[in-house]
Amino acid sequence: MSTEIITLMVWGEDFEQELRPLIKAFYPGAQFQVTKETWDGCPVKDAASFLRILKEQDAPWDYAFLLYPQEGYFAARGKEGWQAGEFHHIPANAQRRDYRNVMMRGFYRMLQERSERVLPWGILTGIRPTKLMLEHIEAGESESEVRAYMEEEYLCSKEKIDVGIEVAKREHKILSSIDCAAGYSVYIGIPFCPSTCYYCSFTSFPVGVYGGLMDDYLAALEKEIRYAGDALPEKQLHTLYIGGGTPTTLSEKQLDRLLTCIEENFDLSHLKEFTVEAGRPDSITKEKLAVIRSHKAGRISINPQTMKQETLNLIGRRHTVEQIEETFYLARELGFDNINMDLILGLAKETPQDVAKTLEKIGKLSPDNLTVHTLAVKRAARLTTNKEEYEGLEAKDVQKMQRFSSEFAAANNYYPYYLYRQKNITENLENIGYARPGREGLYNILIMEEKQTILALGAGATTKFVFHNKNQLERVENVKNLKDYIGRIDEMIARKQNFLARFGREL
Numbered sequence: 143m144s145t146e147i148i149t150l151m152v153w154g155e156d157f158e159q160e161l162r163p164l165i166k167a168f169y170p171g172a173q174f175q176v177t178k179e180t181w182d183g184c185p186v187k188d189a190a191s192f193l194r195i196l197k198e199q200d201a202p203w204d205y206a207f208l209l210y211p212q213e214g215y216f217a218a219r220g221k222e223g224w225q226a227g228e229f230h231h232i233p234a235n236a237q238r239r240d241y242r243n244v245m246m247r248g249f250y251r252m253l254q255e256r257s258e259r260v261l262p263w264g265i266l267t268g269i270r271p272t273k274l275m276l277e278h279i280e281a282g283e284s285e286s287e288v289r290a291y292m293e294e295e296y297l298c299s300k301e302k303i304d305v306g307i308e309v310a311k312r313e314h315k316i317l318s319s320i321d322c323a324a325g326y327s328v329y330i331g332i333p334f335c336p337s338t339c340y341y342c343s344f345t346s347f348p349v350g351v352y353g354g355l356m357d358d359y360l361a362a363l364e365k366e367i368r369y370a371g372d373a374l375p376e377k378q379l380h381t382l383y384i385g386g387g388t389p390t391t392l393s394e395k396q397l398d399r400l401l402t403c404i405e406e407n408f409d410l411s412h413l414k415e416f417t418v419e420a421g422r423p424d425s426i427t428k429e430k431l432a433v434i435r436s437h438k439a440g441r442i443s444i445n446p447q448t449m450k451q452e453t454l455n456l457i458g459r460r461h462t463v464e465q466i467e468e469t470f471y472l473a474r475e476l477g478f479d480n481i482n483m484d485l486i487l488g489l490a491k492e493t494p495q496d497v498a499k500t501l502e503k504i505g506k507l508s509p510d511n512l513t514v515h516t517l518a519v520k521r522a523a524r525l526t527t528n529k530e531e532y533e534g535l536e537a538k539d540v541q542k543m544q545r546f547s548s549e550f551a552a553a554n555n556y557y558p559y560y561l562y563r564q565k566n567i568t569e570n571l572e573n574i575g576y577a578r579p580g581r582e583g584l585y586n587i588l589i590m591e592e593k594q595t596i597l598a599l600g601a602g603a604t605t606k607f608v609f610h611n612k613n614q615l616e617r618v619e620n621v622k623n624l625k626d627y628i629g630r631i632d633e634m635i636a637r638k639q640n641f642l643a644r645f646g647r648e649l
């Protein structure tokens with residue numbers, strides 16, 4: 143079957159960001175092209191003029207969409223019979239935000255009619271739907287007001303509003319007990335992995351090739367940690383998260399060195415949560431877990447993604463299902479009482495029944511947190527760059543898998559406590575973090591809802607400075623390339639120093 147081609151013609155830059163993901167959600171897998179026009183007045187007034195413009199474009203298309211915000215026009219054409227395009231008018235004096243939603247709703251309905259599909263999140267294309275709900279709850283609105291708003295303004299389904307409200311209410315309760323502005327959090331990235339998963343788009347370097355740089359990387363990271371320890375003297379450190387990559391690719395000695403450096407440079411007396419994302423079972427040993435425990439990291443993550451061996455092999459994870467189970471029991475033996483496990487729905491060739499079996503096995507382990515992701519295919523992932531290799535392996539019926547996982551969570555005393563979406567996420571769904579009561583990962587809430595400044599250290603890490611008085615967020619990025627990070631560590635530190643010298647007092 144040939145890939146459908148979609149052309150979107152927009153006047154200037156306006157709304158492309160919003161329309162592109164909405165149209166893509168209705169036509170997943172289609173090839174997408176955008177042309178930016180600078181017409182002096184919208185040249186499309188009817189079906190015939192639309193066709194003429196498309197012919198002038200001289201580009202292949204199966205579906206064509208046009209947006210001309212200045213005159214409040216948008217239109218769609220399919221190839222079937224060259225029927226008339228649909229035009230809708232938006233009042234000229236509307237505010238951009240209102241105008242945006244009016245335009246998106248109109249576009250959504252047009253797409254819905256043409257594709258006979260419904261998107262569970264309606265016109266919400268951003269990655270943080272619960273942030274919006276939380277803002278309304280914080281403003282004192284009742285649950286029914288928030289529900290009506292999400293339904294009427296964003297066309298969200300009842301099912302998604304239910305889970306979103308549940309998450310936002312839980313977050314509101316947890317955040318109410320913390321003075322977010324008085325604190326900050328720290329993320330430390332270890333960008334090495336035993337091998338590269340086929341869906342990976344993170345900053346990750348296989349140990350087999352880049353292992354020789356680990357000590358130099360640690361030395362650069364220690365320098366950044368020494369700087370960060372004093373960077374925000376007015377604030378208390380609330381949460382610490384070591385992620386990656388796979389932090390447990392570090393040797394026992396290197397882990398000890400890193401954790402000791404953290405202890406020596408940060409005041410941990412106000413710390414509410416310390417997570418080490420152990421991640422891949424093929425990198426975890428009893429000795430490494432013992433080191434993590436001796437440095438008082440209370441929360442770890444052991445991530446199976448699936449408990450089906452065939453899938454683990456297909457996605458490039460070189461470990462067995464038994465290794466996942468052994469590692470989990472080892473961690474319990476060593477006293478870890480807050481363990482998260484990550485799953486991904488929609489992995490190669492998996493069926494809802496496979497997911498049900500995975501959940502059954504997870505149920506026996508009984509972790510404290512369960513994070514259920516839906517596969518999101520990013521541009522940099524092998525799944526995209528080596529497309530032919532994975533052709534025909536697409537999973538089907540991911541919504542059913544998601545239903546199985548939420549039913550499993552409800553039956554096993556797990557509650558949804560954070561939720562986010564990603565670009566190109568399968569079937570336009572979401573990722574949900576579940577936790578047993580009192581075991582919610584605070585860092586996850588803080589980062590998702592952008593409630594606190596997070597100093598991010600390491601290659602590819604992005605620091606997010608939150609301006610509480612202005613409800614604004616600014617990013618300061620580190621370079622992704624390992625050698626660049628090591629060689630330019632002073633510059634990475636200077637970027638944060640310069641930012642704080644200019645704006646530090648406003649945080």
Ligand code: SF4
Binds near residue numbers: 336337339341346
């Ligand atoms: S474990 Fe995570 S970071 Fe490492 S390769 Fe797999 S997806 Fe990427």
